[in-house]
Amino acid sequence: MRKxxxxxxxxxxxxxxxxxxxxxxxxEAGLRALEDAELPGESIECLYxxxxxxxxxxxxxxxxxxxxxxxxxxxxxxxxxxxGCASGALALHQAxxxxxxxxxxxxxxxxxxxxxxxGAKEAGxxxxxxxxxxxxxxFGATLPALYAMMARKHMHDYGTTREQMAEVAVKNHYxxxxxxxxHFGRKISVDQVLSSxxxxxxxxxxxxxPMSDGSxxxxxxxxxxxxxxxxxxxxxxxxxxxxxxxxxxxxxVGSSKKAYKRAGINPSDVDIAELHDYCTIGEIIExxxxxxxxxxKGGKKVAEGVTSLNGSLPINTSGGLKSRxxxxxxxxxxxxxxxxxxxxxxxxxxxxxxxxxxxCCGVGGSGGSAVVSIFRRR
Amino acid sequence: xxxxxxxxxxxxxxxxxxxxxCTVCEEVYFPPRQICPKCRRASIGRMEPIQLSGNGExxxxxxxxxxxxxxxxxxxYILAIVKLDEGPRVxxxxxGAGLSEIMIGSRVKTVLRKLREEKGxxxxxxxxxxxxxxxxxxxxxLDGQS
Numbered sequence: 001m002r003k004x005x006x007x008x009x010x011x012x013x014x015x016x017x018x019x020x021x022x023x024x025x026x027x028e029a030g031l032r033a034l035e036d037a038e039l040p041g042e043s044i045e046c047l048y049x050x051x052x053x054x055x056x057x058x059x060x061x062x063x064x065x066x067x068x069x070x071x072x073x074x075x076x077x078x079x080x081x082x083x084g085c086a087s088g089a090l091a092l093h094q095a096x097x098x099x100x101x102x103x104x105x106x107x108x109x110x111x112x113x114x115x116x117x118x119g120a121k122e123a124g125x126x127x128x129x130x131x132x133x134x135x136x137x138x139f140g141a142t143l144p145a146l147y148a149m150m151a152r153k154h155m156h157d158y159g160t161t162r163e164q165m166a167e168v169a170v171k172n173h174y175x176x177x178x179x180x181x182x183h184f185g186r187k188i189s190v191d192q193v194l195s196s197x198x199x200x201x202x203x204x205x206x207x208x209x210p211m212s213d214g215s216x217x218x219x220x221x222x223x224x225x226x227x228x229x230x231x232x233x234x235x236x237x238x239x240x241x242x243x244x245x246x247x248x249x250x251x252x253v254g255s256s257k258k259a260y261k262r263a264g265i266n267p268s269d270v271d272i273a274e275l276h277d278y279c280t281i282g283e284i285i286e287x288x289x290x291x292x293x294x295x296x297k298g299g300k301k302v303a304e305g306v307t308s309l310n311g312s313l314p315i316n317t318s319g320g321l322k323s324r325x326x327x328x329x330x331x332x333x334x335x336x337x338x339x340x341x342x343x344x345x346x347x348x349x350x351x352x353x354x355x356x357x358x359x360c361c362g363v364g365g366s367g368g369s370a371v372v373s374i375f376r377r378r
Numbered sequence: 379x380x381x382x383x384x385x386x387x388x389x390x391x392x393x394x395x396x397x398x399x400c401t402v403c404e405e406v407y408f409p410p411r412q413i414c415p416k417c418r419r420a421s422i423g424r425m426e427p428i429q430l431s432g433n434g435e436x437x438x439x440x441x442x443x444x445x446x447x448x449x450x451x452x453x454x455y456i457l458a459i460v461k462l463d464e465g466p467r468v469x470x471x472x473x474g475a476g477l478s479e480i481m482i483g484s485r486v487k488t489v490l491r492k493l494r495e496e497k498g499x500x501x502x503x504x505x506x507x508x509x510x511x512x513x514x515x516x517x518x519x520l521d522g523q524s
Contacts, residue, residue, distance in 0.1 A: 134388060138494060139469050140470075141446060141457060141469050145440050200457070241468055242466075
C-alpha cells in the first residue's frame, strides 16, 4: 500500500448556526481545507462526504451530487458515507483506501450535519434511527438511555462513580473553552453536571453531546505533514443488549487491535487521542477498550487528571463531542482535524508538546460500529 | 411512518416470545434469525423455533426522563436490558414497580402491553399519517407481581 498523508484541514464554527445552510457549511469547510493544503480545486480527484441523515435533518438525500455541484466538481466521483455517529470516521477509512490503492492522488474527505433545522422531538426521532428500531426504539429506548445502561453497569461492576463521569464533561468543556470553533466555549463544574436535568438516570444533560451544525474537511495525498499509519473499522451488534459485555464496545476493541498491528505500535505509544464522548461514560469505556487503561479504571484515570491537557495522555483536547459539538457526519472528520493541528503544532492554547502519535476513535450509535485511526507526524 | 404490516410481521415474537435455536451450535436467538451468525450456511434449514418463557434477570437499567417519541405519557419510565433464562437478552420497560425497586439482578417476568400508537398530525411525534396503528409487545414486571 502507498503512504497516505493529510496535507490540509478545514473546519467551520460548530453550534446552532441558524443562518447557515447544510450546503454552505460543507463548502466552507472544503474551501478552508484546500487553502490549508495549498492546492487548487481542479486538483481534487475524488470526494468522500459523510452525513448521517440529511434526508431526515434537511429533507435532502442524494446529497453527494449536490455538494459536487456546489464546488464545481461534477466530473469526479462523489461518495456519500454513512455509519451513524461514525460516518465521518468511515469516510476517512474509504478515502484512505482510495489513496493507498493508488487510484487517486488527491482526495477530499468532508463531513457535515445540519441538526437545528428540525424541532427537538423530531431530532430525537432521527437520533433514534441509529438504534435497533424494531427491538430497541419501539420499546422506548433512546441513545442516552442506552449509554445510561452502560454507565449503570460500569458503576456496578467496577465502582466507577457519578463524579468521575462528570469529570469527563468538565475536562472536555475546559478544553473546548480554548477552541474557537467549539459549540460551547464555557467551562463547567462537577456540581453543574450533577445538578443538570436527568435525561436517563444516571446520565444528565451535561453528560451528553449537544445537537450541532457544522462541517469539517481534510485533504488526503500521498505526501503531507501527517501520515495516516492505520485506519481500521469493525462493527458489533446493532442492539446494545446483544453484546456479550454491556460495558465493552467490541467494535472498538476489534478495530483498535487491527490498527495497532498495522501501525506497529502499542496503546502506550499513543500521545494524544480524540474519542467519541457522545456521553461521558462513552469516553471512559473507549479509553479502556482502546487499551489505554485497564478495564474498569477509565473513570479513575480521568479524575486523576491523566487525560487532561497537562496529563500524560490528553484525550479530547478539542473539547470532544461534548463541548466542541457533534454535527454527526462532521464529527469523525473534526477529530482528525484536531489531531492534525496538534501534530503539526498549531493548536494554540490547547497545544500539547512533544507528540509523535495521535489516535482517533469514532463510534456509531451505542457501539454498533467503530473506526480507529492512528497518525504520525512526518 | 409505521405501516400495519411492519408491526404485524413481528407479532409472533413481540406477543408470544417466539425465538429460534441453531441445532448446529445450540445457540438460542431472540428475535428469530434467518441463519445462525456463528454457523452461517451450515445452519440453513437447521434453525428450529423455540418458545421462550419470558422470565429473566435484569442485566442493567435506567430511568428515562427524556422519552423516546410515543412514550411521553409514561415518563419517567424504567428501561432495562433483561437476560432471558434461555440466554438471549432483550430491551424493554419494567412496569408496575417503583423507581427504586429495581436492581441489577432483579428477577422479572413478561407481560403483554401496549408499546406505542401512531397518531395523526405529528404533534405527538407520531408518523402524522393518522393510521392509529398500535404496537403491542412485551414489557416486564418484578417476579411475584401480576
